[in-house]
Amino acid sequence: MPFCPKCRYEYVEGVEVCPDCGVKLVDELPEEEPPRGKLVPIRRFKSRLYAEMVKDVLDREGIPCFISGDDVGILGMSGFTGTDSVWPATLWGPEDKKDYIENLSTQMLDHI
Ligand SMILES: [Zn+2]
Secondary structure, eight states, rough: OOBBBTOOOOOOTTEEEEEETBBBOSOOOOOOOOOSSSSEEEEHHHHHHHHHHHHHHHHHOOOEEEETTTTHHHTTSOOOOOOOGGGOOEEEEEEEHHHHHHHHHHHHHHHH
């Protein structure tokens, strides 16, 4: 069956151009868009709070990222009562945005 590579709609045999998109149909759909580079550890912050601040900016810009807290093990320690914001954390982001995120982090931390 022919498919439209743009809207991924399936057409009956004989149709050659997608009436909606005006693109030539293909026999097989290409793979789903590949993820924008895999996420790698970009920078280690001495406080999770700083990592959260940078992540806020990245979230707003639509850059995928997450924070892996080194606090996971610490939280399991007996007698620990503080907040996790004072513990080191690592910010992860796309490999191709590494430089950008590092610069952003440096700029932001300069103002603290
Ligand atoms: Zn289409």
